[in-house]
Amino acid sequence: MFYHIKELQYHAKPERPDPIFARQLQEVIGGQFGEISVALQYLFQGWNVRGNGKYKDLLMDTGAEELAHIEMLATMVARLLDGAPVGDLETAAKDPIIGAILGGMNPQHAIVSGLGAMPADSNGKKWTADYIIASGNLLADFRANLNAESQGRLQVARLYAATNDKGVKDMLSWLLARDTMHQNQWLAAIKELEEKENVVVPSTFPRELEKQEVSYTLFNFSEGNESAEGRWAHGPSMDKLGTFNYVENPVPLAKKPKLKPAPDYIFNTPPSVIRGRDDQIPPSLY
């Protein structure tokens, strides 16, 4: 169950409106690695943990915090849109700044949301749960979380560099710090799980059932041997259960597949036609 308080976790006040930057900032609200993604990803992972304890609690702590980040960003976007102009070509032609705004802002910020934030990215693409994962396997999912926080902090850093507004920078410096924490926390949790389970997910699948002769092999499918220089091509594997090796000229192990014809009721191209010979087949009624 959730309680909301109306105060913000941190300040979200720009020095001045900037509808172009409002559009860009949407990326970290409703983009692939925006705050909606991490909020719902952590909450669903938390709800699906089978058993309680510190991992579930950590997920719920962080999921609830990310909801507060959506709130801060939505507030910031609404303020960046304060008094945003609308207009047509005539308006654009008269004033190059308004022209730049009309070209660069998301038109839906005026037409659809009435100068409010949207659950969408910087191209106006609405958020979709296709972005997130909760698999029931925590090591897999914490890696998803570490990735999300890495991509997210990278995007916030790029946005920080793209504005001169001190109020915006102040809020972004908060988000950068929180992403630093979140990367650190998932790294700590991953380390712990890897120590308990070994590093390959899922750790409980019996190794003897996989085709172990290629479990540590790098196949060189792209000409040039630069990749052979990497740690991944020689020495003990990271899971300490094998030794990396490098195959310079990989060959196929199975022959060309030949599929059986489909039954008549599927109305595929008839086998005689597929064979591509010149034996005419009667032109329509069989």
Place this chain on the structure above:
Amino acid sequence: MFYHIKELQYHAKPERPDPIFARQLQEVIGGQFGEISVALQYLFQGWNVRGNGKYKDLLMDTGAEELAHIEMLATMVARLLDGAPVGDLETAAKDPIIGAILGGMNPQHAIVSGLGAMPADSNGKKWTADYIIASGNLLADFRANLNAESQGRLQVARLYAATNDKGVKDMLSWLLARDTMHQNQWLAAIKELEEKENVVVPSTFPRELEKQEVSYTLFNFSEGNESAEGRWAHGPSMDKLGTFNYVENPVPLAKKPKLKPAPDYIFNTPPSVIRGRDDQIPPSLY
């Protein structure tokens, strides 16, 4: 540039058709973490590397291999669909096995693809590039790759457990082994980058510009202190630049936001109405 040879990397031949399992197997072709995802993710990451060398080569090696995995899986699906029945309720009622097939198979495998594999997941959802990422930051992206291989191997393991067909199991044991390698290789590459760059992405963002007082703080936003027991709540941070701390009762740092009214030309609810007082406003023409 790419060359194709028609032989398969590994065998893809089931003992017998099974249209229900064909549907399930689609998950690892065209699902969020299927082979199309990893193939295109690695290729786009590779094409976007700014500079050449071993990382780019590794990405291209692996991307090209994943194309071969799509091919193996597509072949397997087509064979699992050999002679799949079609039918209506009357047909289903007569034969419980056919009923089970009609209920459990993807109807598009008959109607749309003519007993062929589709670039779709186990619910028939078509693959989308929303699943993938190529950010230009290799540490971030290799974490995305490690996640993808972890989720992917997890799904293949679940599919392995769900079938008795020796041919299918044989092919899946190949994919499991390759995913073991791919997890190992991204782990090796990540370790190398972390040693060079430190662990927080992006490593080049100046730390003094983030709000460092909350860079290592766990806020307890979900009641209960189980998460305080974790490594992420005390001791030196994983990036070795700070010390984790735990805030049991997090408080807001900014006051309630109050947004300015929108201009008239946006036609939002008028401010007097929002204020929610009982001062009647004239009912339509202003």
Place this chain on the structure above:
Amino acid sequence: MFYHIKELQYHAKPERPDPIFARQLQEVIGGQFGEISVALQYLFQGWNVRGNGKYKDLLMDTGAEELAHIEMLATMVARLLDGAPVGDLETAAKDPIIGAILGGMNPQHAIVSGLGAMPADSNGKKWTADYIIASGNLLADFRANLNAESQGRLQVARLYAATNDKGVKDMLSWLLARDTMHQNQWLAAIKELEEKENVVVPSTFPRELEKQEVSYTLFNFSEGNESAEGRWAHGPSMDKLGTFNYVENPVPLAKKPKLKPAPDYIFNTPPSVIRGRDDQIPPSLY
């Protein structure tokens, strides 16, 4: 800012597992009118209210409650999936019940989420923010909310009728009651706004700027005059500013459009070809 407590708002415990019903129940988690939709719709509407007061508070109250409903439903789905079987045709053939489960359950509940709830609907379609709206105009948005609660309660009622499980029915009876309240509350808020603003959204658009001669006209574009019998075809209009009238044989008011040819650099079909005369034009190099 949000705080989470781990206790549930209401019970979410089925009598027994039922993976088929788990799939169906997903509709009211991640479907068009599921709990994710209402939660995020209310929160975004609340964040975007320009001014504070009772409407914003009501939105935040209800948005936060809907988060608790997602949590209850996610818990219920996980329990309905307890020990769900996996399997292929051979398994299905042996046991008709398992066959029914394999046909009727969402395969991603096993392969992808590891027996956890997903942010998806009953066909496994992931939730998308395309479902929701926050327009900045509260009367418009409260109508969206009333619609969402009406569709939502309708779907819950259908699910209630589709199960014999007392635990599931108990939880659904809670959701039905809450949807009763939420319909009532949006009706109350709508009534208040309509009294202040009149009933046509947006109320602040000057009526003299619309083509008032057709503001209360029903055009009969579908043969048969049954619709002329309705209240909407005669008597004073609902906004009390006009009189409904009925046009039995609507006619066009503008002539056939004729569009100008596109410039050469667009490479559309050349105008001479569109004219469809038989004047041959030279076959490729112009």
Place this chain on the structure above:
Amino acid sequence: MFYHIKELQYHAKPERPDPIFARQLQEVIGGQFGEISVALQYLFQGWNVRGNGKYKDLLMDTGAEELAHIEMLATMVARLLDGAPVGDLETAAKDPIIGAILGGMNPQHAIVSGLGAMPADSNGKKWTADYIIASGNLLADFRANLNAESQGRLQVARLYAATNDKGVKDMLSWLLARDTMHQNQWLAAIKELEEKENVVVPSTFPRELEKQEVSYTLFNFSEGNESAEGRWAHGPSMDKLGTFNYVENPVPLAKKPKLKPAPDYIFNTPPSVIRGRDDQIPPSLY
């Protein structure tokens, strides 16, 4: 069955081309609340009415009219795109107006549709049937329709304010008037159904089967009591079957959920690891 005549329902001729405004106008063709949405929503609702009579006829009348509105808007967009320039940075740099156009127009209007309208919104997002609903319950659906016409008229009003072109304004004044009618007609139909059925959808679900003790309760999940001042928190409920009440400090009614472990064949994190104790588990082969 449908007959088409080539004359337009109303004029759709701008004074001059304006590719930026063409992009914006797409919102009311192919956006969430554009004309494609209302056309197909009304038609599917009409086709699915089980029984004939005035409601079905009204739906078909209005659905057919909305097709004519798509046609008018498509014509207008094509004319606004007349002779639209294409170009690169060099072109943009030379002429600020062309720069503004290239920045502000939808590039697909040149590259993909060849200066024609698209079934897409103002961000170029293609229309999707995810936007619409036909539930079989007319009271629910007429509320969806009222919402759609409210959002739609709001968007048209915003577009009206954003242009100086008299031809565009003339057409929009037609659409505004028709949306006035359509809001009025759905209000009339809703009123009639509410009088027959009472206001809570679905009216036929037995009230004694819902958890009636919370059917009229406002839970205060967002700190602050402003919402307690609303009509929705005291007095008789809108359905006249209960009395609103307000709970200032809502408490959970069920305890923390604890989910059972998943079976081995799901390969989730093992229960011993989830418990988060320090009991080492053997690192890979079980």
Place this chain on the structure above:
Amino acid sequence: MFYHIKELQYHAKPERPDPIFARQLQEVIGGQFGEISVALQYLFQGWNVRGNGKYKDLLMDTGAEELAHIEMLATMVARLLDGAPVGDLETAAKDPIIGAILGGMNPQHAIVSGLGAMPADSNGKKWTADYIIASGNLLADFRANLNAESQGRLQVARLYAATNDKGVKDMLSWLLARDTMHQNQWLAAIKELEEKENVVVPSTFPRELEKQEVSYTLFNFSEGNESAEGRWAHGPSMDKLGTFNYVENPVPLAKKPKLKPAPDYIFNTPPSVIRGRDDQIPPSLY
């Protein structure tokens, strides 16, 4: 402008309900090549024709007819769903037929649409305008239309073979005939345009501006020379402007690309790290 009459173009009455087949039939309503696709594709192509005449009229004739086909199919689906059961595992276990229905039907046909047709395909995926095209170039678009009618008739044929219901077969035999006409008509229109414009789209692009030395070359990028046997590998080209030729061992014509580093403010992996040498870079603050 459109007029609707309530009579159907052709009969749409099944002998008996069949909710499983109702789901399958949705493919040709709201699937990639269903009737919504052809209706909206032809209408948008028609609205965008720049100039009037027979092509525009043909598009509008056929677009309007396809609307009538959606109507027939929607009616058929509603009837196939008459009295469809709902239920859970207990219900499924008792009666294998009901179990087959619950497994095989689209659950949204009960929960969401209330036994009505949906603008969706056989997997419940909602229709999207991503499926269609109107490019302004009629030869290109008529080829899209021919493809749509070919795929559409193929799917209807497969559905025809999958049912024993005489009423359903009767309606499908109508659709098959209409698709025969529509394939024939687009073939006729294509032939006419090809004779006027030559066969390569767009015909107005100056041929001397393309890299003509590879305009008729088949590159053998897949091992094996079977494709060299085709008409496309020798003899005069179909546009009669060149001669087909076959390159057995295609070679690259450009060298390996090397991309420049990104600016600092993009926070990509630093160039020194990409080079992959062992020169340590300082671990975080630059």
Place this chain on the structure above:
Amino acid sequence: MFYHIKELQYHAKPERPDPIFARQLQEVIGGQFGEISVALQYLFQGWNVRGNGKYKDLLMDTGAEELAHIEMLATMVARLLDGAPVGDLETAAKDPIIGAILGGMNPQHAIVSGLGAMPADSNGKKWTADYIIASGNLLADFRANLNAESQGRLQVARLYAATNDKGVKDMLSWLLARDTMHQNQWLAAIKELEEKENVVVPSTFPRELEKQEVSYTLFNFSEGNESAEGRWAHGPSMDKLGTFNYVENPVPLAKKPKLKPAPDYIFNTPPSVIRGRDDQIPPSLY
């Protein structure tokens, strides 16, 4: 199985960066008819051919080549993005060129991909497999391919006209030539199949089972008789099995459908209410 070499099939080097054009060029990478579409369409068609021979080989040859085209375009986009500026309104206001770039470029090229190409179109919409088809019927699919190459070459021609950059034009002239070949090759393959199978897909459906009396009829559903002038309205049909005819005033052949009421457990509007009479029904508990 696939091998990659790092050399490009053809040059992909612009004279100078141009982030606006980079955005436009994305259309032919990840748009509906971009290179990802043709690559995956041909590969899936090839993998699904049931039988080997020249058609399968041709599909694999061309599919592999299209992968090389994605690579060329991705390289070009990365170079067009070299050093792309980021910035806010203040930056835009100072320099009109930068303003034009910020308005016209895809913000995700900076924020998300770090100046790399994306699997997306010119509006930033990510590629989806909804665009492609592999039906098992080669004549149908080769028509899909011909359409894709026609739309694709049209778009490349429009892009060619939109830039002055000699390097970009050089690469596009290569793609134009390859699209000329690909249109020619699919035309040749189609011609061969049509000669073997006749022109209506699927050729194997027994013609006597379709409603042959309307197999060659043009129904005039759009007022005006221009379409009667076409070849499709008179003379022998293109399949040579019938004669085209024209029906000026098409009439319905079936009466108005009337659907049965839904069962109570569906909670649709009750039949008595639908009948629309004034017989009051009791207001909530039945």
